Amino acid sequence: MRWLFAAVLALLAHPALADEVRPMALDFTEQSACQWTLTWKQPVATGAAAFVKVQPPDNCAFIGEPIVRRANAAYLGSAELQCEGPVAGKGFGLEQMAPGSDALLRVAPLDEPVQSLRLSASEPSATILAKPDRGQVLRSYFVIGAEHILMGWDHLLFVIALVLLVKRGWAVVSAATAFTVSHSITLAASVLGFAGLPQGPVEALIALSILFLAVELTRTDRETWTRRWPWLVAFAFGLLHGFGFAGALSEIGLPQGEVPAALLAFNLGVEAGQILVILAVLALRASVARLAPKAEAPALKFATYAIGIIASYWLFDRVLF
Structure with missing residues (x-):
C-alpha cells in the first residue's frame, strides 16, 4: 500500500502533470x-x-x-x-x-x-x-501515442478505474473497444478540423469522468446501469478523451503530407499503451485475489478513494484555475 499512497501524494503535488507530459x-x-x-x-x-x-x-x-x-x-x-x-x-x-x-x-x-x-x-x-521516411513518421508518432496514455495520468486513471469497475473478461473487452472507437472518432475529427472543443472545459470534463467512475466503484450494493452497460459509459466518455488526445497532438503538430499516417500511428500507440494498462490491472487484481484474498476488498476500496480524491483535486484545479 505504501507505493500507492506515495503515488497519490505525488499526483496531488504535481497536478499539472495530468496532461502536460508531452514531448x-x-x-x-x-x-x-x-x-x-x-x-x-x-x-x-x-x-x-x-x-x-x-x-x-x-x-x-x-x-x-x-x-x-x-x-x-x-x-x-x-x-x-x-x-x-x-x-x-x-x-x-x-x-x-x-x-x-x-x-x-x-x-x-x-x-x-x-x-x-x-x-x-x-x-x-x-x-x-x-x-x-514514412516509417520514421510511424515509429515516432506510435511512441508518442503510447507515452501519452502511459504518462498522461488522467487518461491512465480513467482506464484503470474502468477496468476495476468492469473486472469481467468480455465486459472489459467490450468497454475497452467502445472507448477506443469513440476517442478515435473525436481525435480524428478534431485533428482534421471537422470538430473541436476548448481544451479547458475538455480537461475539466475528463477529470469529472474519472470522478464519476470512482463514485460508481463505491456503489457495490446495487447493479447500476454503468455496471450493466459499461461499454456505453466508456463510449460516451471516450468522446471527451479523444478531444483531450487531440489537444496533446496539436501541441506537437503533424507532418504535412503524412497526416493520415501520423494520426494512425499516434492512435495505435495510444491503444498499445491502453492494452498494457488493462493487462497489468487485470493481472494485479488476479494475483491479489489468489495470493491474498482477504486484502482484495481493502485494496480496491483504497484504490477507489485514491482515484476519487485525485480526480476531485484535478476537477477543482481545472475549473477554478
Whole structure:
C-alpha cells in the first residue's frame, strides 16, 4: 500500500502533470535561401533548464541569441540561423535532456516535403533525411501515442478505474473497444478540423469522468446501469478523451503530407499503451485475489478513494484555475 499512497501524494503535488507530459516540440523552417528559423515549446516537466541546448547541423550557426520566454507550464523560444548549403544528411541534436524526456523536431525545407524526427534522452540526435521516411513518421508518432496514455495520468486513471469497475473478461473487452472507437472518432475529427472543443472545459470534463467512475466503484450494493452497460459509459466518455488526445497532438503538430499516417500511428500507440494498462490491472487484481484474498476488498476500496480524491483535486484545479 505504501507505493500507492506515495503515488497519490505525488499526483496531488504535481497536478499539472495530468496532461502536460508531452514531448518538447521544435520547428526548424527554411525561410529563404540559407536562412532558417527555429521555434520551440518545452514543457517545464521535460527539464530544469530554461532551454535544452540545441546542436544544429554543422553547417548552420545562430544569428544572435535565442529569445526565450515563460508561458504557463512551458518555455517558448525562437532563434534565427544561417545555414551554408542544404541540411539534408546533417545531424540535429539536443543537449542536457532530462532522463525519460523526448522531443519531436519538424524540419521544413523550402519546396521540399516536411519531415518529423524524434529525439530522446537515450538518442538525443538524429539525421535530417534528404527524403522523408514514412516509417520514421510511424515509429515516432506510435511512441508518442503510447507515452501519452502511459504518462498522461488522467487518461491512465480513467482506464484503470474502468477496468476495476468492469473486472469481467468480455465486459472489459467490450468497454475497452467502445472507448477506443469513440476517442478515435473525436481525435480524428478534431485533428482534421471537422470538430473541436476548448481544451479547458475538455480537461475539466475528463477529470469529472474519472470522478464519476470512482463514485460508481463505491456503489457495490446495487447493479447500476454503468455496471450493466459499461461499454456505453466508456463510449460516451471516450468522446471527451479523444478531444483531450487531440489537444496533446496539436501541441506537437503533424507532418504535412503524412497526416493520415501520423494520426494512425499516434492512435495505435495510444491503444498499445491502453492494452498494457488493462493487462497489468487485470493481472494485479488476479494475483491479489489468489495470493491474498482477504486484502482484495481493502485494496480496491483504497484504490477507489485514491482515484476519487485525485480526480476531485484535478476537477477543482481545472475549473477554478
